[in-house]
Amino acid sequence: MLRLELRPQASRTMTFVAPLLAIAATVAAGGVLFAALGFAPLPALATFFLSPLGDLYGVTEWLLKATPLAIIACALALGFRGNVWNIGAEGQLIAGAIAAGGTALALYEVSGLWVLPTVLLAGVVGGAAWAAIPALLRIRFHANEILTSLMLNYVAVLLLAWLVHGPWRSPEGYNFPETRMFTDSALMPLLVEGMRLHVGVLFAPLVAVVAWVILSRSFLGFQIKVIGMTPAAGSYAGFGPNRVIAFTLMFGGGMAGLAGAMEITGPIGQLVPTVSPGYGYTAIIAAFLGRLHPIGILLAALLLALTYMGGDAAQIALGVPLAVTQVFQGMILFFLLAADVLIRYRVRLSLPHGARR
Amino acid sequence: MKITRRAGLGLALAMGLFGATQALAAEPLKVGFVYVGPIGDHGYSYQHEQGRLAVEKHFGDKVKTTYVENVPEGADAERVIRQLASSGHELIFTTSFGFMNPTAKVAKQFPKVKFEHATGYMRAPNLATYMARFYEGRYASGVAAGRLTKSNKLGYIASFPIPEVVRGANAFTLGARSVNPKAEVRVVWVNSWYDPGKEREAAEALMAQGVDVIAQHTDSAAPVQAAEEKGVWAIGQASDMSRFGAKSHLTAIIDDWSGYYIARVQAVLDGKWTSTDTWDGFDKDMVRLAPFNPSTPAAVRDEALGVERQIKEHKFHPFTGPIKDQSGKEVVAAGQIVPDSDLLKMNWFVEGVVGSIPK
Numbered sequence: 001m002l003r004l005e006l007r008p009q010a011s012r013t014m015t016f017v018a019p020l021l022a023i024a025a026t027v028a029a030g031g032v033l034f035a036a037l038g039f040a041p042l043p044a045l046a047t048f049f050l051s052p053l054g055d056l057y058g059v060t061e062w063l064l065k066a067t068p069l070a071i072i073a074c075a076l077a078l079g080f081r082g083n084v085w086n087i088g089a090e091g092q093l094i095a096g097a098i099a100a101g102g103t104a105l106a107l108y109e110v111s112g113l114w115v116l117p118t119v120l121l122a123g124v125v126g127g128a129a130w131a132a133i134p135a136l137l138r139i140r141f142h143a144n145e146i147l148t149s150l151m152l153n154y155v156a157v158l159l160l161a162w163l164v165h166g167p168w169r170s171p172e173g174y175n176f177p178e179t180r181m182f183t184d185s186a187l188m189p190l191l192v193e194g195m196r197l198h199v200g201v202l203f204a205p206l207v208a209v210v211a212w213v214i215l216s217r218s219f220l221g222f223q224i225k226v227i228g229m230t231p232a233a234g235s236y237a238g239f240g241p242n243r244v245i246a247f248t249l250m251f252g253g254g255m256a257g258l259a260g261a262m263e264i265t266g267p268i269g270q271l272v273p274t275v276s277p278g279y280g281y282t283a284i285i286a287a288f289l290g291r292l293h294p295i296g297i298l299l300a301a302l303l304l305a306l307t308y309m310g311g312d313a314a315q316i317a318l319g320v321p322l323a324v325t326q327v328f329q330g331m332i333l334f335f336l337l338a339a340d341v342l343i344r345y346r347v348r349l350s351l352p353h354g355a356r357r
Numbered sequence: 358m359k360i361t362r363r364a365g366l367g368l369a370l371a372m373g374l375f376g377a378t379q380a381l382a383a384e385p386l387k388v389g390f391v392y393v394g395p396i397g398d399h400g401y402s403y404q405h406e407q408g409r410l411a412v413e414k415h416f417g418d419k420v421k422t423t424y425v426e427n428v429p430e431g432a433d434a435e436r437v438i439r440q441l442a443s444s445g446h447e448l449i450f451t452t453s454f455g456f457m458n459p460t461a462k463v464a465k466q467f468p469k470v471k472f473e474h475a476t477g478y479m480r481a482p483n484l485a486t487y488m489a490r491f492y493e494g495r496y497a498s499g500v501a502a503g504r505l506t507k508s509n510k511l512g513y514i515a516s517f518p519i520p521e522v523v524r525g526a527n528a529f530t531l532g533a534r535s536v537n538p539k540a541e542v543r544v545v546w547v548n549s550w551y552d553p554g555k556e557r558e559a560a561e562a563l564m565a566q567g568v569d570v571i572a573q574h575t576d577s578a579a580p581v582q583a584a585e586e587k588g589v590w591a592i593g594q595a596s597d598m599s600r601f602g603a604k605s606h607l608t609a610i611i612d613d614w615s616g617y618y619i620a621r622v623q624a625v626l627d628g629k630w631t632s633t634d635t636w637d638g639f640d641k642d643m644v645r646l647a648p649f650n651p652s653t654p655a656a657v658r659d660e661a662l663g664v665e666r667q668i669k670e671h672k673f674h675p676f677t678g679p680i681k682d683q684s685g686k687e688v689v690a691a692g693q694i695v696p697d698s699d700l701l702k703m704n705w706f707v708e709g710v711v712g713s714i715p716k
Binding site: 057061064065158161162165166174175176177178181194196263266267268269270272273274275276277308309312313315316317319321322 | 389395423424425426427429430431432433435436437439440441443444454455458466478517518519520548701702703704715
């Protein structure tokens with residue numbers, strides 16, 4: 001019988017070997033999946049993982065897609081460490097996009113180097129303000145922030161829809177739901193000419209470093225960790241959870257807002273009804289896939305971004321249906337999370353108790 | 358570790374092979390399609406997919422088609438469109454309004470690739486637009502609905518307050534009131550193109566208000582199914598949805614892109630493709646009515662089909678005055694026809710619509 005045995009300490013070797021095992025398992029199971037559906041397994045896998053990164057454009061798009069995931073996930077991870085469950089990053093991203101977009105439209109006639117920083121700052125404030133609502137409800141009324149932050153996502157979606165269908169609608173847009181295209185002053189400067197990758201990608205490592213410093217070098221980070229492990233211990237030590245709740249929710253919201261602001265001032269260039277393909281939700285997966293550690297999250301964001309691009313590439317190059325690519329993406333996550341068991345447990349072969357005699 | 362490295366080698370080898378097969382297959386004309394919904398929606402994206410399949414059937418080996426479904430209308434669309442353009446697709450159809458700016462951007466970067474964007478207004482030498490006059494089908498189905506209603510309350514499940522949807526609701530209302538001046542149309546916005554749950558709720562809310570004919574400008578068959586359970590009439594969207602409501606499915610307004618897609622592919626093959634602005638309806642069979650339910654009274658059916666024929670032969674235009682707006686003010690004088698330029702940006706409801714356009 002296979003038996004799982006708790007290790008006295010988490011295994012350092014397994015921390016590194018587990019993801020590799022997961023990748024091997026994914027490649028094997030993915031190969032079987034593709035073969036069963038009549039696609040040659042190796043070319044299919046190569047299309048999925050390698051072809052999206054075959055040229056400079058692919059690499060820049062990869063980084064562009066991973067950026068919002070990494071920024072949001074790094075910020076959310078702080079809250080998750082401290083038992084604050086912010087599920088509302090999608091809404092906070094949209095609120096940030098609304099605030100940033102409104103600022104960009106208000107400064108439509110203005111040009112200057114300060115326009116873009118103002119727009120981005122508005123995004124951060126917008127996202128943080130949106131997250132302040134569940135923070136307030138939790139601190140003041142003990143309302144569960146999982147529910148309140150999640151439900152505010154739908155409110156943000158509708159608010160954005162109302163704005164772009166109504167007051168902020170482009171006067172030149174034939175009454176279609178879109179704002180005017182932002183002027184150059186409000187657009188993110190590009191990193192590579194002709195590509196969509198913009199300087200915002202640099203925020204991803206920056207936020208990761210900030211998150212790391214907060215967590216491991218500050219008293220606030222200490223409070224987050226203590227409250228995350230045993231909420232009661234915090235109050236014995238003389239600090240309540242309120243500061244941690246307020247900070248982690250609003251930091252997560254602010255960074256989601258920044259990501260939203262950079263989407264609309266980067267690749268999109270205007271406010272439209274859909275500004276995010278669900279980055280706020282995917283970032284939750286990225287945070288846990290990266291084991292709530294900034295470096296792990298950066299890697300997880302890159303991996304998730306690659307799986308989405310691989311899904312597109314497989315549809316385009318091979319005609320693999322979307323449902324199959326989604327099953328495959330699910331398999332990757334499944335194996336990665338399953339392999340994590342090996343870090344804290346070891347597998348033992350033993351006879352069941354009944355058969356021992 | 359070993360396993361991983363070997364797999365890596367295999368992948369690298371496979372990449373080489375993969376590249377080779379791609380080069381060999383470069384001969385047929387590659388045509389790409391980008392859909393906003395899943396091809397299984399039985400509505401809008403499903404019908405575009407039927408068009409793609411018709412292209413494959415018609416041209417056989419001469420073309421190779423590719424589709425990407427469920428593409429979000431946001432930053433991702435541009436990448437998908439560009440991937441199609443850079444992987445040898447010479448003609449690319451992007452089928453949703455939200456793909457307009459991304460399509461225009463990619464079209465600028467790939468001047469030799471031909472792009473076609475559905476429902477938008479941006480054009481370029483290598484970017485054409487196309488759209489169907491769905492409102493013609495809505496008017497004709499409205500005529501039947503106006504005759505069949507007993508409560509004089511018709512329901513209209515609307516997606517987003519964009520001109521195309523407003524136009525459709527207006528045409529349906531004008532059609533119904535042309536035969537039944539007492540008819541009123543209740544519009545419910547569900548803020549989605551495809552959300553079976555919300556569409557069903559909207560249908561149930563309408564039926565609870567006494568509505569006995571439901572039309573929809575959303576893509577799932579959920580409203581038809583809800584109507585079937587309650588025994589009221591429903592008008593399907595985009596494809597023939599009669600299999601979802603044997604008793605209740607009155608007719609459907611079918612989008613038929615096959616003819617257009619085949620013609621455009623042929624134009625590229627002949628080297629005669631130019632950037633055009635197409636807005637066809639009954640006349641080119643881009644819009645059709647699905648067969649009426651067998652239990653429809655013959656007089657009602659024949660009257661609606663008669664209207665269809667009139668529109669098809671350009672003897673009648675659904676937006677012919679006098680037309681009043683919701684406040685009762687005459688907006689279009691008797692005998693006048695609303696020009697296309699005004700239809701394209703329509704953002705007001707005609708008299709008889711109950712509900713408002715979110716502003």
